[in-house]
Amino acid sequence: MKASIQSEILKIKESIKLDSGKYIDSCEVAYKTFGKPNRDKSNAILVCHALSGDQFCSGINPLTKKKGWWSILIGPGKVIDTNIFYVICSNVLGGCMGSSGPSSKNPKTKKEYGLNFPVITISDMVKVQEKLISKLGIKKLFAVIGGSMGGMQTLEWATKFKSKINAAIPIATSYRHSAQNIAFHEIGRQAIMADPGWNRGDYYKKKVGPRGGLSVARMIAHITYLSEHALQRKFGRNLQNSDFFSFNFDTDFQIESYLKHQGSSFVERFDANSYLYITKAMDYFDLSIKKGGLSKVFNNTNVKFCFFTFTSDWLFPTSETKTIIKSLNSSNSMVSFVEVKTDKGHDAFLLDEPEFHATLKGFIEGQIGQQGI
């Protein structure tokens, strides 16, 4: 898979201490940039991707041949205008699009890591991103932005490296993964690990990996990205092929066909072990267990925050963002927050949502004025 991915690669040769206590001795970060840095590199925006995302947030994804996952927002003349900004997006540590992860070869053994890859956290992902940003000669990021797991990374940047960012834009995210979200992830992992093709993570030399398990995991997750209302509106009880029920276990309803397609196309582009590692990192994420708890984690920050949530997002409901905002308000921080009314569920952050885009544009323009880039 990786041979075909046209990305820049940063090789980090120093040893990085992970949250687990283990070290990763050398790792690679695959990244893409869009736009150009200005003279003092004060126009850099770091875009953080979600669970199934990658570094191809704009342009064309060379693997899928489709537009990048945030092309609607990022490009020349767009809300994140690459005529103005230098946009950086890297594949997360643990991923499968060129950054070091379980499908990478362990430089020591020359074999794929599999389950020998260390378990990582959102904070570990961010540590590696910070190495990349430093390497690119950027002293302070104009902004960090991301949705879902990208929002978790954004929040982590705002606590761990708060002096290195001007603004943080966490979207459709939370300060910690809820019990229900952990549950959905765990079922996805169980589906993968129950697949005999998984073979305890050692399947890279085999013809077939845990395709069935990964497909089921993706289908489960995919439902949580949509709202009940949007599913009903888009698919309802429409039948796929015939005028009446098939009375067998093939596809009857359009929703079934849609989900199966989601599952089978995901298997073509994603590594099952990466799915285990990245979901685990999300499950572990919890700002409230940092020193001082959630009420102290943002103390004395100069970061300007702009939060977005979506009314029909039941994976990361608005109430969780409000909890973060309460903490930020009590530490007298600069916070703006918009709850966008939509029936498109969690996935709304990737879609054409005019209110979201207009408000984000306003926030960015305000910051351009203040930062004078």
Next chain:
Amino acid sequence: MKASIQSEILKIKESIKLDSGKYIDSCEVAYKTFGKPNRDKSNAILVCHALSGDQFCSGINPLTKKKGWWSILIGPGKVIDTNIFYVICSNVLGGCMGSSGPSSKNPKTKKEYGLNFPVITISDMVKVQEKLISKLGIKKLFAVIGGSMGGMQTLEWATKFKSKINAAIPIATSYRHSAQNIAFHEIGRQAIMADPGWNRGDYYKKKVGPRGGLSVARMIAHITYLSEHALQRKFGRNLQNSDFFSFNFDTDFQIESYLKHQGSSFVERFDANSYLYITKAMDYFDLSIKKGGLSKVFNNTNVKFCFFTFTSDWLFPTSETKTIIKSLNSSNSMVSFVEVKTDKGHDAFLLDEPEFHATLKGFIEGQIGQQGI
């Protein structure tokens, strides 16, 4: 499994035409009764079970050695008082607790049906129940009651055999399965069918059936039975075994351990093919495709209805019951309806919910007065 199930068995020797157009030539219905019939058998209540339920709605389930699934509601002196009522509960057609289903032996071939068992509908289940009720010499049921899929059967009784029931008590149910519910079921089926142990439904002679797949299917479904709030309240992010994260893919959180237990214990008592057949029957359920649509389906009925929904039930939200009630109101029917405030989700219908139980008791007592039993 079946040898140990102490139930009455009715053998139906006549051929029954199924909704698929196929016939089932002979079938068996496993059932339990509680309490005694009065002289004219006017005190009979039919209890319809949900997807994973069985005929052991009260007393002790001989397979699990646990109390019957609705023991909280049914028994001497309870809301459904077996000192007064003759309660009948039968395992659904397609089930695996003694009624004919895919794990039964086909009398013609002497082998388990597997996928040769005909695909069935809720209406087919009810046709078979009606044969049982007739055989027991009951002319008119005092009431039919059930939650979830049991509620679908209750609604089917109220349309198909409306002259044979006095009251219908549909709980936490709908007139049709929504796109989201179909989606969750389909993923469960995919998990089962992706398990090599499934072997296209032909696993009864093998040592191991699709245990992993069925376990994942149960875990998916189980999340939908609970509310996000109840999960957070009961489990939150509590860790299972240690003071800190394990940094491996074993169990970290209590919610993970709880779900795995739900999955693995279900596998001990349920047949994977039955899971396919019964979920399909639920997905097919749609009163609105009956002649005349939902607005006509309850026309000219003398059935007294009492509906219950639960505020945190996101599988069968109150709005869907309200749609049925609108239809009933326009046909001038006798309908009462209570939305019970609870954070326990869909499962609330099985749990200690005082408002639900008190209102149900009131409705039943009112009917006792009217019917004069």
